[in-house]
Amino acid sequence: MTLAVFFGCTFIAFGPALGLFLFTIARDPLRIIILIAGAFFWLVSLLLSSLIWFIAVKASDPNDEQLQKGLLIFGVMFSVLLQEAFRFLYYKLLRKAIEGLVALSEDGCSPISIQQMAYVAGVGFGLMSGAFSMINLLADALGPGTVGIYGDSQLYFLTSAFMTMVLIFLHTFWGILFFHGCENRRWWEIAAVVVMHLAVSGSTFCNPLYVGSLVPSYVLMAVAATWAYLLSGGSAQNVRRFLLCLQSGASPQPGS
């Protein structure tokens, strides 16, 4: 507990996201606005799904454990579907915004492309999702206590941090995939994102058997990462050139 765990878990969970933010988003005011608006959309989707869950819980018997757990699982699935629905709504809003930006610009092209918006929207969703999952845990980690003293898993904080990190990355890649699917009318990409999200959330049902949740999530993240990279114009050649450039220290080539 205390500071070591706090800082460790914070940087595991939010370190990569902070890096993404600092190096790609913080410089451009428009991207910051898109990030915060994305966080807001995720928040609204969470609000609506909690409302549904809350109503369901109030309408049911509070003493029936199995029912409550079933309702929670239903709540999770519904929340995932609602998050993706709001991602679609956000896509629609950003499309309109791009049309506005194009109309207002002097050379007829928008200062930010839909692919960049997809990335920033994904990071926004991911950051908010991660923050909501992790912040209360981090606040508790600062104080005194012993993890798992009643027989629960001792790796609670650590696995939460890793799960949060993978979710933030996943949201980023899902944003790119989703928007690409919407742009090019490839519905199977959208369906793939929804299925992946359901799979990742579903895999967390076997917590505290962390092998069942963390490993599939990381595998799915790698898949989503490669797919998003290929969709964004990357290729194996780009990666090779990028790596070789670093190794040989040669003059910079048109990079990946």
Next chain:
Amino acid sequence: MASALFNTDQNDNSERRRHDNSERRRNDNPESETNGQPQNNIQQVVEQDEEEDEELTLKYGAKHVIMLFVPVTLCMVVVVATIKSVSFYTRKDGQLIYTPFTEETETVGQRALNSILNAAIMISVIIVMTILLVVLYKYRCYKVIHGWLIISSLLLLFFFSFIYLGEVFKTYNVAMDYITLALMIWNFGVVGMICIHWKGPLRLQQAYLIMISALMALVFIKYLPEWTAWLILAVISVYDLVAVLCPKGPLRMLVETAQERNETLFPALIYSSTMVWLVNMAEEDPEAQRKASKNSTYDKQAPANQAQNEDAEADDGGFSQEWQQQRDSRIGPIESTPESRAAVQALPSNSQTSEDPEERGVKLGLGDFIFYSVLVGKASATASGDWNTTLACFVAILIGLCLTLLLLAIFKKALPALPISITFGLVFYFATDNLVQPFMDQLAFHQFYI
């Protein structure tokens, strides 16, 4: 208490304002076509400005949204950090005289009634003070207003910060002697007074305004009981909407009177994202400018105006004797009087298109900072959801501010900054605290992830 949001350039020279009209407004205000200058001159400049204006509308938006996000975020961070660490501000130590009714009652109904009464009294006090301020401003009692502002900033900068520092030291168990403390508070206070009421580096002025907003918000959080605080927030955003948008609203009258007189509003009440005192430099001699504008409407081009030079001898405008002699020998004797300088400065600038659009700033009233921070601070102090609720309110307020700035970019006049943000903030506070928190709690308990 000024809680409005508006463009910096609304207080500029009125001719500049007319030149910056977009096509929409040009059609709406036919009288803006004629301003004493030849027509063809206007056409070229207006057309050029229309295109730039169209393109500028959103570019102006994004950068300036961030210029307001950062101070609002900083103020909220300071307030939340203080609330979380210094227990003084969450301890119940009585109430202000503005909220005389207690909330420790037996029944819920009694508590509701008491909080409604408290909110009503507080709002009446705020309305009366705002109307008093507008009346004083209208009848040009500048000395009274300045005295009032100076006394309140003295109170904030010295007394409240002394208490704040004392409580922080108590929390962290830091031993401090009175001499060092006196020195620190003295320096802090005096530099603050200078920066806020006179001139100072922009960043320092902004920092001081953020600090006094945070101090004021902490006082509100400490002394307002719970239900009263939420009610006051709701009612004051309605009041802000009415006061800024209704034709007879006090804040609207204040802004319009300031625009008519071509003056900037009090720097002690407004946070500005760009240099405010640069605009003031053009009005260093308000007396001379009034005299000059009164009798030089025909010959604005003529730099010399020898009609009134009672105080000309005392004020040589910074030109040294040597320089004047040199100039006299080169271009002939021309007297530089306060009137002539004011007349030259009042000439319509032909090069307003060279004004860098990114330097056009946006202003936010300190009342807005205070109430945003009160909302987020109260959320972090009293919510069962704790950090989730605080984060939700924070995002809600930022989005509200973003929407308000978007409306500002579209409508280009003073707008109330409280309603949208406070509404979002309140909705998200109650929704997150009562709906989202149990859900997230259960999820964290089972370690499910959504």
